[in-house]
Every structure is written in structure tokens, then in C-alpha cells.
Amino acid sequence: MNIVIIGGAGFLGQKLARALVARGRLNGQPVRRITLADVTDPVGIEGAVPVDTVQCDITDPASVARVITDETQVVYHLAAVVSSHAEEAFEEGMQINLHGTLNILERCRALGTAPLLIFTSSLAVYGGEVPDPITEVSLLNPQNSYGTQKAVGELLVNDYARKGYIDGRGVRLPTISIRPGKPNRAASSFMSSILREPLNGQGTNCPVDEDFRHYYLSPRKCVENLIRVAEISAGDLGGNRILQMPGRTLSIRQMIDAMTAVAGPEPARLISWQPEEAVRRIVGGWRFDIHADRALALGLEVDGSFEENVRAYIEDDRPGG
Amino acid sequence: MNIVIIGGAGFLGQKLARALVARGRLNGQPVRRITLADVTDPVGIEGAVPVDTVQCDITDPASVARVITDETQVVYHLAAVVSSHAEEAFEEGMQINLHGTLNILERCRALGTAPLLIFTSSLAVYGGEVPDPITEVSLLNPQNSYGTQKAVGELLVNDYARKGYIDGRGVRLPTISIRPGKPNRAASSFMSSILREPLNGQGTNCPVDEDFRHYYLSPRKCVENLIRVAEISAGDLGGNRILQMPGRTLSIRQMIDAMTAVAGPEPARLISWQPEEAVRRIVGGWRFDIHADRALALGLEVDGSFEENVRAYIEDDRPGG
Incomplete structure (x- = not known):
């Protein structure tokens, strides 16, 4: 093949x-x-x-x-x-x-x-x-x-x-999170950056509120x-x-809490919270109440929890990890 | 303009x-x-x-x-x-x-x-x-x-x-009915032909059953x-x-009855009823239970009855009419 x-x-x-x-x-x-x-x-x-x-x-x-x-x-x-x-x-x-x-x-x-x-x-x-x-x-x-x-x-x-x-x-x-590598020009880029950069020991900015929900x-x-x-x-x-493809609907707060549960309190302190209007305008209309019943019935799978996503990043992708 | x-x-x-x-x-x-x-x-x-x-x-x-x-x-x-x-x-x-x-x-x-x-x-x-x-x-x-x-x-x-x-x-x-002119290669062509040709004094074939419903x-x-x-x-x-664009859901039978109400019993006798599988395969999956609420609210209109469509054909389009 x-x-x-x-x-x-x-x-x-x-x-x-x-x-x-x-x-x-x-x-x-x-x-x-x-x-x-x-x-x-x-x-x-x-x-x-x-x-x-x-x-x-x-x-x-x-x-x-x-x-x-x-x-x-x-x-x-x-x-x-x-x-x-x-x-x-x-x-x-x-x-x-x-x-x-x-x-x-x-x-x-x-x-x-x-x-x-x-x-x-x-x-x-x-x-x-x-x-x-x-x-x-x-x-x-x-x-x-x-x-x-x-x-x-x-x-x-x-x-x-x-x-x-x-x-x-x-x-x-x-939306794939935690995506490895660098920020890109996707409006969703921050949905990985706010976890990836802190897990790498770097500062990052979250352009939306912590109750912003999305599908990961x-x-x-x-x-x-x-x-x-x-x-x-x-x-x-x-x-x-x-x-x-099935995912999980989560708030930014839930994602950060999962990071803290896996990696301790330090990473979350590296996040700043400056609103970015250009990003908000695009992602503000994105849908998160999404059902993927047909894909689930056909055997596609979802992560058990966002903690799993954080652990997968640390195991698979964190530089020097 | x-x-x-x-x-x-x-x-x-x-x-x-x-x-x-x-x-x-x-x-x-x-x-x-x-x-x-x-x-x-x-x-x-x-x-x-x-x-x-x-x-x-x-x-x-x-x-x-x-x-x-x-x-x-x-x-x-x-x-x-x-x-x-x-x-x-x-x-x-x-x-x-x-x-x-x-x-x-x-x-x-x-x-x-x-x-x-x-x-x-x-x-x-x-x-x-x-x-x-x-x-x-x-x-x-x-x-x-x-x-x-x-x-x-x-x-x-x-x-x-x-x-x-x-x-x-x-x-x-x-689907526009009664469309003037000649049959074309649209699978919906018969949805005008079965009325137009008889109203013109010509024979025609209906390739579907009389209970076939569609939106006109x-x-x-x-x-x-x-x-x-x-x-x-x-x-x-x-x-x-x-x-x-709003329309009306009608069966073939309702359309033919409207033709008979406007033009008498002769036209309907010019219709033969030979099933045509190629046409049925295409139109069989077509939807007819269609709601156009937004267009209606914005001022688009529907015919009052299919009798109006028959009269409009006779007034506007019938050759020599």
C-alpha cells in the first residue's frame, strides 16, 4: 500500500x-x-x-x-x-x-x-x-x-x-490542542499556545476570556x-x-486547570490576559456545542480528559522531554 | 442602472x-x-x-x-x-x-x-x-x-x-412549472411537459407515479x-x-386536476404513464417538504394555487395563445 x-x-x-x-x-x-x-x-x-x-x-x-x-x-x-x-x-x-x-x-x-x-x-x-x-x-x-x-x-x-x-x-x-511547534496564523493558534508555551517554561498571552469555550x-x-x-x-x-471527528467541549479555565493538575501551578502563572480584538472577532462566532454521534458509532474516539492531552504533549512533543 | x-x-x-x-x-x-x-x-x-x-x-x-x-x-x-x-x-x-x-x-x-x-x-x-x-x-x-x-x-x-x-x-x-418551450435535459423536465404538451394539444409521458410530490x-x-x-x-x-424561494408542494395528481379544472378534461387524456427508471432514480430522492419562512418574511411570494400556474401558462406562453 x-x-x-x-x-x-x-x-x-x-x-x-x-x-x-x-x-x-x-x-x-x-x-x-x-x-x-x-x-x-x-x-x-x-x-x-x-x-x-x-x-x-x-x-x-x-x-x-x-x-x-x-x-x-x-x-x-x-x-x-x-x-x-x-x-x-x-x-x-x-x-x-x-x-x-x-x-x-x-x-x-x-x-x-x-x-x-x-x-x-x-x-x-x-x-x-x-x-x-x-x-x-x-x-x-x-x-x-x-x-x-x-x-x-x-x-x-x-x-x-x-x-x-x-x-x-x-x-x-x-481544534487540535495541544499542537506542538510554534504559533501559526490560524486564529485558533492561542488554543495551544496558552498551554504549550507555559509547559515549555515560556510566557504567552491568552486573547480571550477564561470562559471561552471550544471543541478540542x-x-x-x-x-x-x-x-x-x-x-x-x-x-x-x-x-x-x-x-x-469527535472532540471535547472545554473552557479555557478547564484546560488551564487540567494543565495545573498534571504539571503543577507554575505554568499557569506564565499566561498574560490581554484581550486581542482581531482574534476575538474571528473565534467569537465559532461553534462549540458539537455532536459527533455518527463518527463515534463508526469507531472514532475522543480523549478521556484534557489531562490526557497535557500528558500526551509532555510525552510526545515537549522539547527536551 | x-x-x-x-x-x-x-x-x-x-x-x-x-x-x-x-x-x-x-x-x-x-x-x-x-x-x-x-x-x-x-x-x-x-x-x-x-x-x-x-x-x-x-x-x-x-x-x-x-x-x-x-x-x-x-x-x-x-x-x-x-x-x-x-x-x-x-x-x-x-x-x-x-x-x-x-x-x-x-x-x-x-x-x-x-x-x-x-x-x-x-x-x-x-x-x-x-x-x-x-x-x-x-x-x-x-x-x-x-x-x-x-x-x-x-x-x-x-x-x-x-x-x-x-x-x-x-x-x-x-422547480418551475409550467416552464414554456421544449423538454430539456433537466431530470425535472417532465414536471412541466406533462402539463405543457397536453395544453398544447400534444401527447406526453409521465415517468413517475401520480402520487409523486414535488415543490413548484x-x-x-x-x-x-x-x-x-x-x-x-x-x-x-x-x-x-x-x-x-417559496413554492408549493403538490402531487402529480393535484397538478393534473388543476389543469383539468382550468382547461377541461381533454388535456389529461394526452398523458401516458410509462415508468422511466433513469428519471425516477434521480428525482426519487428529491425533497419536497421544504419551508421557506425567511424568504416569505422578506416579501417573496408563492402562487395562490396551481390553477394560477396553468392560467399563467395559457396567458403568457401557450403557442398561438
């Missing part, structure tokens, strides 16, 4: 590749080769499975065609320009998030091999005057360009799957779920190939 | 143009010029307002740029490859319904004048395992490529409007609503610029 991970330089692509190497199998078949593709050359991974790294510009169909070939059985499409970035740079967001996704779908269609394609969508597809709770039959009413482009991707994945051009699946990821999943559980999504039988997915 | 109607050769574009000419005003301003643009040269219209006709290929950005200029205040985008056609000719559907719509949106954005853009969507955005009734907060879960492409158009119209690139509005049209509006009321949509103040639309 040859697996291509587009967005393979990102933290999720890297973790997914390491998990697939460690597992050695997907859908009952041995993993023969993993190709990490990204706009910047991804970091390679050592292990029992060969892992290639390759530069790929998904806005260029020829570049996509070099990466996804008739030997590709599985494509994970994780690449995106994130929320704040897509909001500031409208054309770039459209090129990468919409046309890039179309280029990947069109390449898969042209191959005629109906590869398994897993597309990552986002909570940003929700918003506006849609009643709580958000369920799998709620209107997608995105309030930013990133969410719009992800909702478009979902519709296209469903249609290409229905037509038999791909064995498509999409998952709306909860650990990177570890997210990767497990991304693998599970590939292994659900097509018949069990029915006529809608898009799932809400 | 300069108005461009893309899809201006279609029956709806033609009726809309005639209504705008007769009205002479839109949004409190005089209509100075109407441009009917279509892939085939539209039929011109005589009246007190100059009506230009022009060929336009919306898959070609340069062609779109020649039609939508900085003098264009209003764009009606009615052009589409219809449902059965888009299902058979996937690439053509994508080119016209998705990339064509993108080309129109991108042209409007490039102008910097934020023109008023009215986009026509379709009931085909609904489907699958979404509970009845369908409301304005139901998931769009299209079960064919046409519906997918229309749902994508809706999302983009909303986002371009939110960004201020257009004053965008979208309306999901009920007359061309006359549809045109009135398309004008009304342009005149709703942006503030009243709130964060979702897409409306379900």
Missing part, C-alpha cells in the same frame, strides 16, 4: 506518517511506501517503511500528478492555508484551499484507480444563525473564507466519491482517528462521506 | 428581461440598459429600455470581462448546465456550473465596484439522510453533481458578499421573486445571503 500525505511537512502529517510507519499496516494491507509531500521539503522519517519526501505545489496540476500516481492507493490531503491567513490573503486561500483541492481530486479522477482519499475539514464550516447543537445535519454556514473553502472541499469529496472517482472520506477536525482533541487521538477513517468500510459511510 | 443577465437566452432570463423592461426601475433607480448574455445569441427584446444581446462563454474569464464591466450595477447569474446533463457530462458541469460561477465572482471582485449579484441555486442541493422538513438551517447534502456545484456556488456567493466583493444574493428556485412555482411568480430578491436591503439578509 502506497500512501501519499499532502501537507506532510505539517505536524499532523509528520505524526500520521510516524504512526503509519509504526503500525506497518492500513486496511489489512502492509504499508509499502509513504510519500510526504508539501510546499516546503518535509522532514524525513526513519523506520521499517520507506518514507520519501517531495516538494509539491498543489496549485500546479503537473506537480500534483508527479506525487499522486497510479501506484498511489491512499491520499491524505491535509494541506491548507489556515484561517487567519486565508482571511488576509484571499487569493492565496482560494488557490490552495479550493483550487488545490480540486487539482488533487481531478488528478485522482484522471487516474481511474479510485484511490482512497481522506480530506481534513474544519469546525470553521459552522457558524452564523444555525441553532445549537451542531449535528451532522446542521447547515454549513461558514463565516470566513477558510471555512467556505473547506465546506466546498467537503461537497466535492462527496460528489467525487458518489461518482466513483475516489473512495473519499472527509473529517472535520476539532489531542494530536495523538486525531492521528488515531485519521487512520480509523481510512479503515471504515465504504458501505458504513452511506451517502455522506463527511464526518465530524 | 445597467443590468447583465447571464443565461439570458433561457426562458427565465427572457422573462426576467421583459419584466424589467416593463417595470423600468429596480431598487428605486431607472433601468438604463439590459444586457442578455448567453452561450448562444439571445433573442432581443423590444421596449422602452435598450436591451443588448451578446454571446458569452462563462468558462472563459476574458469573455466574462467583456460582459461584466465597471458600468454593470446588477448581475443576474442564471446560467447552468442542468441536472441530468451535468450528471452525464461531469466535466462540462464542473466547467460551467463551478468554474463559470467562479469566473463571474472573480470578475466582480476584480472590478472593485461590489455589484449586486443574484445567483440562482436549486432544490438539488438537498438530499440524503437529512430529516424533514427542510428548513433554512438544514444540511445541504446534494446527491448529484449539479446540486453539488450549486451548493458550492451558494457558499462562494456568501463568502464574496461577506468580504464585500459583491452585494450577493442567492435563491434556491423551486410558476415562471411568473419566479420572475417577480427574482426582482424582489434584488430589492431586499442587504441588512435584512443578515449573515446568510441564500434564500429558499
